[in-house]
Amino acid sequence: MRLAGKAAVVTGGASGIGKATAWLFAKEGAKVVVADIADEKGQQTVEEIRSSGGEATFIHSDVTKMADVKSMVEKTTESFGKLDILFNNAGMPSGTLVVDLEEEEWDRVANLNLKSIYMCSKHAISAMISSGGGSIINMSSIGGLVSGKYIGGTAFCASKAGVLNLTRSLAVHYGHQGIRVNCICPGHIVTPMTQILWKDPATAKKIAAKYPLRRMGKPQEVAQTVLFLASDEASYITGAIIPVDGGYTCI
Numbered sequence: 277m278r279l280a281g282k283a284a285v286v287t288g289g290a291s292g293i294g295k296a297t298a299w300l301f302a303k304e305g306a307k308v309v310v311a312d313i314a315d316e317k318g319q320q321t322v323e324e325i326r327s328s329g330g331e332a333t334f335i336h337s338d339v340t341k342m343a344d345v346k347s348m349v350e351k352t353t354e355s356f357g358k359l360d361i362l363f364n365n366a367g368m369p370s371g372t373l374v375v376d377l378e379e380e381e382w383d384r385v386a387n388l389n390l391k392s393i394y395m396c397s398k399h400a401i402s403a404m405i406s407s408g409g410g411s412i413i414n415m416s417s418i419g420g421l422v423s424g425k426y427i428g429g430t431a432f433c434a435s436k437a438g439v440l441n442l443t444r445s446l447a448v449h450y451g452h453q454g455i456r457v458n459c460i461c462p463g464h465i466v467t468p469m470t471q472i473l474w475k476d477p478a479t480a481k482k483i484a485a486k487y488p489l490r491r492m493g494k495p496q497e498v499a500q501t502v503l504f505l506a507s508d509e510a511s512y513i514t515g516a517i518i519p520v521d522g523g524y525t526c527i
């Protein structure tokens with residue numbers, strides 16, 4: 277029970293890495309808000325958590341909308357009395373390169389992958405200050421550190437790179453108020469988002485070959501890292517950028 281008594285929000289918690297993390301947080305004793313735009317999958321995630329003995333609730337929240345984000349944090353603090361942990365996980369892929377990239381796609385990708393983290397953090401940090409501190413974990417990607425085939429296009433890599441220094445900036449300015457902010461950079465993880473890659477055996481093989489560990493990752497392997505950063509075991513870690521990438525960025 278590494279998160280006993282903690283209140284946590286997981287954005288994009290209805291699927292993939294977010295779902296695995298919401299489930300693990302609840303297993304470790306946290307009260308979890310699954311925040312997502314996918315209502316049916318979000319409710320289903322909550323039902324699965326409850327049926328395995330955990331505490332969870334679904335809040336419909338489009339994290340690209342300031343009003344939704346504000347209300348998500350307000351509802352969390354009303355329900356659970358506080359907010360201790362925020363996993364800024366919601367995001368989207370985009371493989372388009374700059375010459376073909378329309379302004380509308382740039383805005384959509386940057387709004388979800390980067391601006392949403394500013395908005396969620398803005399409201400969450402205010403709530404965390406009121407209750408004496410907290411832990412924020414931001415989702416970047418190996419695409420925030422490097423670029424290449426099968427990683428993502430211009431807007432994806434730029435937005436995920438922005439998350440790195442947004443993380444450091446928040447860590448520097450709110451550390452003295454007991455708020456830790458860290459960032460993870462996963463490699464290719466087997467989730468619904470990447471099925472176009474792993475469902476094709478030839479592509480999956482090519483991707484796996486780029487990794488020292490010779491395979492893609494599992495959502496649970498990312499969730500375990502997020503759990504560590506969320507917990508008091510990481511009490512002296514802030515502003516860290518942690519690859520969860522099977523060694524991809526070592527090469």
Ligand SMILES: NC(=O)c1ccc[n+]([C@@H]2O[C@H](COP(=O)([O-])OP(=O)(O)OC[C@H]3O[C@@H](n4cnc5c(N)ncnc54)[C@H](O)[C@@H]3O)[C@@H](O)[C@H]2O)c1
Nearest residue numbers: 288290291292293312313338339366367417464465467469
């Ligand atoms: N899967 C990977 O290989 C991989 C690698 C590196 C980083 N990531 C990042 O991890 C995060 C989760 O990815 P995943 O693979 O679990 O994807 P996923 O598609 O399984 O889950 C993403 C979730 O985000 C939700 N979402 C989308 N737009 C939203 C919005 N506006 N507001 C709230 N929720 C929204 C979706 O409904 C979905 O439930 C993303 O930020 C992604 O960029 C994934």
